[in-house]
Amino acid sequence: MDTILKKEGSTVWITGLSGSGKTTLGLALKTYLTSRGVPCYVLDGDQLRGSLSQDLGYSSMESEENARRAGEVALMFAKTGFLAICCLISPSKRARNAIRARHAHLRLAFHEIHLKCSLSICRARDPKGWYSKYEVARLAHQQIRVGSVNLKYEDIGSFLEENSYDIPDEPDLSLDTETQGVSECLNTLVNYLKLS
Numbered sequence: 167m168d169t170i171l172k173k174e175g176s177t178v179w180i181t182g183l184s185g186s187g188k189t190t191l192g193l194a195l196k197t198y199l200t201s202r203g204v205p206c207y208v209l210d211g212d213q214l215r216g217s218l219s220q221d222l223g224y225s226s227m228e229s230e231e232n233a234r235r236a237g238e239v240a241l242m243f244a245k246t247g248f249l250a251i252c253c254l255i256s257p258s259k260r261a262r263n264a265i266r267a268r269h270a271h272l273r274l275a276f277h278e279i280h281l282k283c284s285l286s287i288c289r290a291r292d293p294k295g296w297y298s299k300y301e302v303a304r305l306a307h308q309q310i311r312v313g314s315v316n317l318k319y320e321d322i323g324s325f326l327e328e329n330s331y332d333i334p335d336e337p338d339l340s341l342d343t344e345t346q347g348v349s350e351c352l353n354t355l356v357n358y359l360k361l362s
C-alpha cells in the first residue's frame with residue numbers, strides 16, 4: 167500500500183455494462199483504502215445522474231458529456247491528492263480516452279479498469295431491475311421514464327445491445343466478474359495499484 171500512499175492523487179476509472187459490478191467493486195476498493203488511511207472518493211454514475219448530470223439522458227452524446235463531467239470532478243479530487251474511484255458505464259471509447267488525455271496533461275495517473283461480463287449475465291443479475299423494466303417497455307412499445315428523462319428506444323443502448331458499449335482495446339486492467347468473485351477481483355485490483 168506504500169506505493170499508493172506515496173503517490174499523488176490519481177483516478178481509478180471502472181467501466182463496464184450495467185450489472186457488471188462497478189459499484190460493488192468501487193465500494194469494496196473504497197473500504198479497503200479507507201481502512202488503510204488512503205484518501206479516496208467514489209463517484210458513481212447512478213448518483214451523478216441524480217445530481218451533477220440530472221439534465222442528461224442516455225443518448226451517446228449525453229453519455230459522453232456525463233463521462234466528461236465525471237472525469238473533470240475526478241481530476242479535481244486527484245489534484246488534491248485523493249484517489250478518485252469512478253464507477254460509470256462510460257460506453258464511449260472516445261470519452262474515456264479524452265479523460266485519460268486530460269489526466270496525462272496534468273501529469274496525473276489514470277487507470278482504466280474494464281469489468282468484463284456478458285450482457286446475458288448482467289441481464290440475469292439485473293441488480294436494479296432496469297433490464298426487466300426495459301424488456302417490459304419494449305414488449306409493450308412504451309417509452310421509459312428515468313428520473314426526469316423520457317427515454318426513446320434508440321437511447322436505451324447498453325441495456326439492449328452489447329455492441330453499443332465500446333469494449334476497451336487496451337485497458338490498464340481487465341477483470342472478469344463473470345468467473346471471479348468480488349474479493350478475487352479486489353485483490354487483483356489492489357495488487358495492480360500497488361505496482362503501478
Ligand SMILES: Nc1ncnc2c1ncn2[C@@H]1O[C@H](COP(=O)(O)OS(=O)(=O)O)[C@@H](OP(=O)(O)O)[C@H]1O
Binds near residue numbers: 253321324
Ligand atoms: N438507458 C440507460 N443507459 C444507461 N444507464 C441507465 C439507463 N437507464 C437507467 N440507467 C441507470 O443509470 C446508471 C448509468 O449511469 P452512468 O452514468 O454510469 O451511464 S453512462 O456512463 O452515462 O452510460 C446505471 O447504473 P449502473 O447499473 O450502476 O451501471 C443504471 O442504473
Ligand SMILES: Nc1ncnc2c1ncn2[C@@H]1O[C@H](COP(=O)(O)OP(=O)(O)O)[C@@H](O)[C@H]1O
Binds near residue numbers: 183291342344346
Ligand atoms: N466479481 C464481481 N465484482 C463485482 N460484482 C460482482 C462480482 N461477481 C458478482 N457480482 C455481483 O454482481 C452485481 C453487480 O451489481 P453492481 O455493482 O450494482 O453493478 P454495476 O454498478 O456495474 O451496475 C452485484 O449483485 C454483485 O454482488
